[in-house]
Amino acid sequence: MAMDVSRPDSSQPGFSQPDFARSPRGGSRSSWRVARSVWFAMFMRETISRTMADRMGWFWMIFEPLAIIGVMVSVRGLFMSGRHIAGADYVAWMVVGLMGFMLFRENMMRSIGAIEANRGLFAYRQVKPVDPVLVRCFLEGMLKSLIFILFITIGSLLKFELMPDYPFGAMMDWMSLWALGWGTGLTLSVLADLVPEIGKVARILNLPLLLLSGVIFPVLYVPHQYREYLLMNPIVHGLESMRMNFFSGYHTIDGIDMTYLWFWALALISLGLILHTRFRDQLKAH
């Protein structure tokens, strides 16, 4: 049988030993090269487990956002029929908002589980707890970008206007949201590993954040006196800016400022990296 562990012939003295003597590593490597090899190895591993491990991994990756968009559009059609978004088709408007928000959310949520899922690999001193988080965020961003491009392409082929009017600006906004998710993920991955409750709270905050980011409701409907509080949420800035770049006729509230979003993103990335450096041993030891 194939599972038979103790095949007796293996230990016979005549059994030819494979030659293990050659070195696959030439001397000691620079830390940059080590980090690059680790990231590549992790990337391959995460890609395989994300796309191949599930039987329908690829299917769900495309179908899930489609289903959410479908549900959201029908919900909106039921409760808010008659209201229009100035300067944009509301399905396209919602697709852009949802994709942008999901990019942020997936980066945040996947990072939280990243350290726990790769604990076994910290046996190799080359692998640091920050590596799986970085790699997962990168992979998530790549996958989401791919799916978004796929949607835009198929949409355009079906004469459904989803092509951004200012592609470069839209791309920059997409990257900004990615960076924001990356920073949130880096920070939360440490905090949630040290205090597991934080991970649960983050999960609970998902839905309020969806509503407060103007994904379903246009922020123009928010009364004037509350807008300044709404604008504290950096995701709003990213989403509205991206919508403006997608639809040239689209108008939104004043005060949309990408610098504010980048302030958050850079602050969170720095904080996350600092936390990862500070608590490296605790994260490994758990």
Next chain:
Amino acid sequence: MIEIRNLYKRYHNHHGSQWVLKDINLTIPTGVSVGLLGRNGAGKSTLLRLIGGMDSPDRGDIVRNSRVSWPIGLAGGFQGSMTGRQNVKFVARIHGADEEIERVVREVEAFAEIGDAFDEPVKTYSSGMRSRLAFGLSLAFDFDVYLSDEATAVGDRAFKAKAKEAFKARVGKASLIMVSHGEGVLREFCEAGIVLEKGQARWYDDIEEAIGAYHQATDGRKVEPPKIPTSLSEAKQQLMQANLEFEQVRLEYQIASDDPARNNPDDALRWRMEESRERMHEARRYVQQFQSQAKAKPRKRTTKTTKKTGRP
């Protein structure tokens, strides 16, 4: 050469924090295989992790002027949801063997001999299969120092012999630092020993001395190095002794076996029982060897006599 200078380590836990390792100064010379001894919780695995760079010391430093492997053991190192092949590829990649991945995979597959299970998730493996894979994987890289955390604890006799042979082929090029509860394994692989006791480490040039010192410090038992018997009566005597010892340890183990912690692989008493069982088998083998030798002589004579008688 590995140099450990003024090493302090403790874990901050809820029961206050005592030093696990306290002011350790050691120099492990190149090419000398060392066994780490100490009672449960004495910090053997901690020291091994520190040497392997998995953990960082609270004070002091470790100078590694050589390529040191990861601690080869059963606990970590593999991702359960990935197949054996994927795990091997991963480890090859983080060690920078990008161009030689195929070679590494082939060699590990040939060495581990786990058949089709190589393409099954590691979480489905038995501990014996895991140790085969771990050992094969570590041997695919050219380390100067191999760290072993009970890696040879499981696995059948044939695999142990094979692992030993593979390792012997590298004597002079590589050495070993190992933690094991099995004294037989330590005797086989190591020349020198380090005994950890109350956070302190002591170096012994001879592993036998280290084993002796360990027993003196822990249970006051005197252990003699195994002798190779020279005659049948001596072998029989040794067998009797080994039988007696095994019965004693087994009794002790059975008395203590109501304790739920008994299944712990770190249990010293269980290891002592395994050890004495091994000794008993060894003694029995010697007795059989002498007996067959003794039998072989008269049998020759009888065949001759039958020949003679059959001739006329």
